[in-house]
Amino acid sequence: MALNLANTSLFRQDAFIDGTWRPALDGARRPVHNPATGALVAQVAECGTPDVTHAIAAAITAQAEWRNRTGAQRQVILTRWHDLVMDSLDDLATLIVTEQGKPRAEAAGEIRYAASFLLWFAAEAMRAYGDIIPPTNPATRLSVIRQPVGVCAAITPWNFPAAMITRKAGPALAAGCAMIVKPSEETPLTALALAELARQAGVPAGLLQVLPGDGVTLGKALCASPDIRKLSFTGSTQVGRILMAQSAPTLKRLSLELGGNAPLIVFDDAHIEQAIKSTIAAKFRNAGQTCVCANRILVQDGIYDEFATRFARVVAKLRVGPGSNPDAAIGPLISTQARDKVEEHVRDAVAHGAGILCGGARDAAGDLFYQPTVLQDVTPAMRVAREETFGPVAPLLRFHTEAEAIAMANDTEYGLAAYFFTRDHARAHRVAEALEYGMVGHNTGLISNEVAPFGGIKQSGMGREGSRYGIDEYLNMKYICTDIT
Numbered sequence: 001m002a003l004n005l006a007n008t009s010l011f012r013q014d015a016f017i018d019g020t021w022r023p024a025l026d027g028a029r030r031p032v033h034n035p036a037t038g039a040l041v042a043q044v045a046e047c048g049t050p051d052v053t054h055a056i057a058a059a060i061t062a063q064a065e066w067r068n069r070t071g072a073q074r075q076v077i078l079t080r081w082h083d084l085v086m087d088s089l090d091d092l093a094t095l096i097v098t099e100q101g102k103p104r105a106e107a108a109g110e111i112r113y114a115a116s117f118l119l120w121f122a123a124e125a126m127r128a129y130g131d132i133i134p135p136t137n138p139a140t141r142l143s144v145i146r147q148p149v150g151v152c153a154a155i156t157p158w159n160f161p162a163a164m165i166t167r168k169a170g171p172a173l174a175a176g177c178a179m180i181v182k183p184s185e186e187t188p189l190t191a192l193a194l195a196e197l198a199r200q201a202g203v204p205a206g207l208l209q210v211l212p213g214d215g216v217t218l219g220k221a222l223c224a225s226p227d228i229r230k231l232s233f234t235g236s237t238q239v240g241r242i243l244m245a246q247s248a249p250t251l252k253r254l255s256l257e258l259g260g261n262a263p264l265i266v267f268d269d270a271h272i273e274q275a276i277k278s279t280i281a282a283k284f285r286n287a288g289q290t291c292v293c294a295n296r297i298l299v300q301d302g303i304y305d306e307f308a309t310r311f312a313r314v315v316a317k318l319r320v321g322p323g324s325n326p327d328a329a330i331g332p333l334i335s336t337q338a339r340d341k342v343e344e345h346v347r348d349a350v351a352h353g354a355g356i357l358c359g360g361a362r363d364a365a366g367d368l369f370y371q372p373t374v375l376q377d378v379t380p381a382m383r384v385a386r387e388e389t390f391g392p393v394a395p396l397l398r399f400h401t402e403a404e405a406i407a408m409a410n411d412t413e414y415g416l417a418a419y420f421f422t423r424d425h426a427r428a429h430r431v432a433e434a435l436e437y438g439m440v441g442h443n444t445g446l447i448s449n450e451v452a453p454f455g456g457i458k459q460s461g462m463g464r465e466g467s468r469y470g471i472d473e474y475l476n477m478k479y480i481c482t483d484i485t
């Protein structure tokens with residue numbers, strides 16, 4: 001189980017509750033495996049409902065004190081947390097590679113991205129401005145202040161084990177809230193390491209807690225509590241719906257970052273080199289396991305054949321291997337279920353007439369590795385075009401007109417990210433406005449950063465993370481009307 005970390009205090013197998021490391025109250029543990037090798041990495045505390053009860057009590061106490069600190073005081077601690085995360089970049093990247101599988105350079109990139117939210121929201125802690133409203137009656141004064149929502153919970157996925165936590169905990173703490181994190185069963189180690197760094201940074205006991213455990217059990221316990229005033233979830237649309245229903249009795253505030261089915265449109269007038277390079281970035285990051293990964297690549301008639309041939313040539317050269325191998329561009333999938341779904345999507349597409357330009361099979365690197373794959377002649381009815389594949393498979397669909405491309409792109413229940421490539425300025429405006437998505441990339445496949453609002457519409461969820469809007473999710477507006485006579 002030994003992991004090669006410079007700072008061994010970052011390898012934690014207990015839960016982090018009320019400022020201390022402790023096993024689950026019933027002593028339960030759950031194994032964590034390395035998806036590249038299947039090796040056992042850790043036996044992590046499996047928290048249950050009584051642990052949640054304990055954590056909520058600690059969070060209430062911690063938040064009552066933290067909410068009264070100034071923005072500047074919160075900023076200092078969040079900045080220190082950011083600095084410690086950056087100082088621990090190598091160790092945190094090792095934890096991500098080990099439990100999640102992505103290539104090391106991507107894991108290091110994720111840590112920088114994760115840290116950026118702490119620095120951004122450290123500064124935003126100083127800027128939770130209110131408003132003065134000109135009154136309708138000269139005898140009154142109207143103002144709006146913004147106050148922390150209270151104790152919050154986050155349920156996070158395995159594909160970004162660090163960033164999905166800081167993107168929620170950063171704004172929560174900046175706003176004056178407490179945060180209880182339930183990390184993914186697959187990737188608790190990175191979350192626990194972040195908690196240790198928060199402790200070292202001076203985050204008070206109980207303010208940030210990490211409770212690994214089963215999603216269904218802990219999700220129910222967190223939703224049922226009226227003391228949890230807000231839930232922020234990143235994961236599948238299906239689980240988002242369950243959490244929304246479970247939050248109805250207590251009318252919790254919700255942020256839901258759910259699934260996507262991102263279209264990527266290449267028009268005839270696109271810069272083809274740029275489109276190919278960006279499509280690789282948008283499709284194959286994290287072996288295709290991100291909610292903003294291009295899931296359908298729509299290519300216009302006039303450029304389709306050339307794009308397909310040249311794109312497949314580049315994809316065929318992407319190296320498959322464990323994330324610890326410096327040459328690897330495509331790591332393992334997270335689980336056998338994830339791999340089976342990818343296989344099923346390819347099988348279904350081929351059965352319905354799609355052709356394989358490269359890949360199309362498991363890779364010899366190991367049980368959970370799948371070759372980067374390009375499919376041509378894909379139609380909108382195929383599963384690979386209707387469902388989120390979450391794997392290294394690029395389906396190419398053909399379209400003729402701009403109107404057809406927009407109709408195809410919007411023909412999904414999802415609305416997270418979309419991308420398009422064109423050098424025509426007027427078309428760029430038309431298409432960007434017509435796409436029913438929360439985020440649009442024009443001539444780029446990488447759009448996410450801490451200063452821009454991340455989030456979806458339709459069944460991709462609600463709420464925005466990052467940017468100056470992100471802290472709003474953790475603040476309540478209070479209107480105060482004063483009679484001055």
Ligand code: ADP
Nearest residue numbers: 155156157183184185215216219235236239242
């Ligand atoms: P993914 O497909 O990315 O694994 P999930 O939505 O299944 O997405 O999981 C994301 C997070 O949601 C994980 O932390 C998981 O434990 C949690 N989870 C899964 N099912 C439920 C549930 N019924 N209630 C609450 N959380 C859940």
